[in-house]
Amino acid sequence: MVVSSLSLLMLATLPYATWAIPAVHFIAARAVSVSTPLGTAQGTLDVDGANRFAVRYANSTRWAPSAVVTEWNLPNGSDDPTALPLQCPQINVDPSTYSEDCLSMILYVPVNLTADSPASTLVWIHGGSFDSGSATFPGLDGSNLAVATDSIVAVIQYRLGALGLLIPNGSTNYAVEDVINALKFLGQVLPSFGGDASMITLAGQSSGAGMIRTLLAAPSASSLFRSAILQSDPMDYGFLSLDTQAQLQSTFNYLVSCSASDTACQMALTLDEILNAQVTLENEADDLFPSTGQGEPLHPVLDGQLVTTPLDSTAPFPAVSKPLLLTNVHNEAGPTIYNLVFPGPDPIPAVEFEPVVDASLGANRTAIVMSSPFYPVDPNGDARVPLQVLGTDYIWRCPTWTLARNWVANGGSAFVGMYTVGATYPLNADIPYCLEDGVVCHQDDIYIVFGTAPDPTPAQSTLTAEMQTRYKAFIATGNPNVPGLDPWLPATTSDVYAKEFGVETTPNGEVPIRACTPSFWGEAVQYDYQFFDI
Template identity: 55%
Template sequence: MFVCSLLSSFLLVVSVLAAPATVTNPNKSESPATSVAFKGFDWGDLRNILCELAIAKNFCPRAPADGLNILTPIGTARGTFASGANRFAVRYASANRWAPSTVATTWQFPNGASDPSTMPLACPQPQMDSSSYSEDCLSMVLYVPTFLHKDSKAPVMVWIHGGSFVTGSVLNAGLDGSKLAMATGSIVVVIQYRLGALGFLGPESNLGAKDVVNALHFLKDNIGPFGGDGSKITLAGQSSGANMIRALLAAPSAQPLFRSASLHSDPMGYGFLTPSVRQDLVNSFLEKIQCSASDTSCLNSASLNSIVDATSSVNDNGQSINAAAGIGEPIRVVRDGSFITSPLDSTAPFPHVNKPLLISTVKNEATVTVYSMFGSPTPNSAFLPVCDAILGPNRTDTIISSDVYPQNKLSDGSEDSRIVLEDVGTDQMWRCPSWTFARNWVQNGGRAFVGVYTLGATYPSNEGFSICSQDGQVCHEDDIEIVFGTVSNPTSSQTALINEVQARYRAFLNSGDPNAPGLSPWQASTSTITPLNLGGVGIISTEACDPSFWGAAVPFDYQIFGL
């Protein structure tokens, strides 16, 4: 009794000494956690270590709901209170240039920072000031609900940003996960990985995708003390982030690391690259930086600026380097036969699967692509040559001879072929291949819930396109801030959709099913796709995506090029 009493008294003293020097104030945007240090010794670490001893656990209270000092298996994590949740930024892995990354073995702030409020620098990428990125970029940000404690066993949602595998970071607009974490009762984690040539055109393929695998290993091993459950990880991502998730669904080594996934606007029509197509892109990249594949010294000493510039060149000219690379996302993951072993499409036997998936697109996926090419209305006569240039004469002839895409006209009688080009592009690259994928998935053992966002919030990158702000128009990326609940001044309709989507995510993260009391039924897909109308009323037309049309009469790119 005396020993226990003495230990209890000692722990009480240590707890007092180690209490944060500042109290979290929810009215401030951030409040760094600090602990009392004595002659260089961190009493907070001592308290955490003692409280983990079996004999001491009964004397130590659980960490407070707003606890910002968390003892993990690899050290103490320190965070900040930001936007309503506790936020922790950490380096999850490190890597030498052109080499596979290795999982971090100590808890460190990103980029050598000492302030827990510091956010990570982005991975090197075009169209960004070099002071904003670093090759030391394998970081993630955790958003932890204030009500969790280490025994909560909450699900974990890992978000993978878009950007065509060449741009993007955890600081992308709308990716503050605080509100999403609080609404879903989950830990939301936003990660970044090596982009462009550094992630995908080096001597070894798929380094960027393997970075994501290491991020999942890091979370599985370290998420418990935050109140998360490493066996309840769901991957979610948009555009190339969704493409990355589909690649991990095709990677046997990644399967034990997550149990479900949500794919937003995956441009599935492209398919994965083959090694030969990738090699053509690599050769072009090497030519730009004036290095040979075997000259390790040259590759390692190439300036970061030259690598970023060469990445931009390959990305802009990918289709001319090899037509199979496509226009919008030429630098991407590779089905190498070892890490990624299946195309997960209609070109090869589909493997047995078992994970539940959410698969969604937005109503007007191709609007920005089309309106970037044509800034003003174009006559209907332009449809044939434009479609022919993108899809080739055979597919164009089939489309024109069908009645699926009638030549549209504006209500004032003027012509604008951009309207039908947008319809074709949305179906060809996003909607119809996604529905084909869903059919394959459920026919081979998995569950899939398909939806279409018919309401969104104009994403900052779309603000230069006035059409994206028109009622009824939902452009690529316009679902992101709906999911995260980060819409600025949302309308009542947007607020209702945010609440619905986050409620569905809460259900899905916990059970693998997005249905919950008070929500309209979301039917699981079968061989027949019945998409949920997200943000609107009425049935989503499935005529254009009939499997006898797209994927059969009109092949997808991955079928045309044998990807």
């Protein structure tokens, strides 16, 4: 049997919680308040010059649909406007830092905004493989970004793992509906903060970008935002099929020993019991249901009701109109190859390349990869070098470029980019490969976008200024081009014009197509969503 491509390469949105990174601590200053249709919003001045408001945006009980709140309340029943929301339940973090009452967001509002000058809003959706992460994780203080872009920045949370995506009665996509309710909440309150509810841009990294792709495939969400920024979306996964979701759900119900209809049993489960069953399922999912993969076995479902199109190459592409920014980093697969698959400092013999690819892709796809010119193997070199390039192309870069071509062919606009400068994210700090000059690993774009890199180098500061300037233009106009910066050409069906951001490695600053030609990945070699007929 062919093992899922993620069983060894496991090129995924790496779970934040695995490393138990502590939440960011913010410095509070003076209290502020704003009158909204839902009541008085209490907040505080953030250290970087924006007013910060934490708020519960929706209510829900365990494994029930969420509903938008009707009153403004601080998260977790707090009466302290400087308090930050607890995370949603997840593994490998202190239980005192999470709660099932976690449908909260943090608004960052520049102090000079008024209701007389409506501003755009950037809604950030965190990553973490849909089973970890939060609005308070490293680098996600949106104050600097809000001030730099003259916009409101909202960083949101949504139910994770089994609590958001494994509903015992067979319902699906509750985590997606949580995000939709966050957008509905913002639609009600943004004008009170000087925002224009019709000018919302979604942005997210890794599985956060995957969540945005899900919303792009959900017609009922279309009116809630007007543009989107997808950073490092592992698009190779596609969505889960209803059949695979049903098998995952049945297995989970067995693991917690609760039937689909036994709500008393479900409500009596402890969070430890739920999380332990979730981990067992995630560890076994790839062997039981190969289309899920190990890196992100729980993710949104193509249910035909909320999510109505795969938004990939397996079905007719819908008509679209929203502008997109689609970016990757230069070495997306670095943390996986150099830390998870082959940890340690020693090189891996070149002869290991083909067996790893074969175990991941199966014989037919491996034969095509091995005979192609795209992944040369130095007989005396380190097998991790071509594996990293292969993983980056296969899971992230090439499916992103395929989406860009499909998007513009069906009415939308797309701007494609690649980070060649980054700022090391905490999860990568102990991976020697990710600290090498010129290497930009998965998640190393987060600090750049938010302007939160500790002690930034001149190159990092320059890139942060450029990307925040481009984001400011994009969220206001749908176009990231501004006077004084090099042109960023929009993608076409024949050339995505992927622009390098940071250090130009080619004369014109355009990323070479290489294996991302339409005739290779997605045609000669199928993506997983094609191979498994998701």
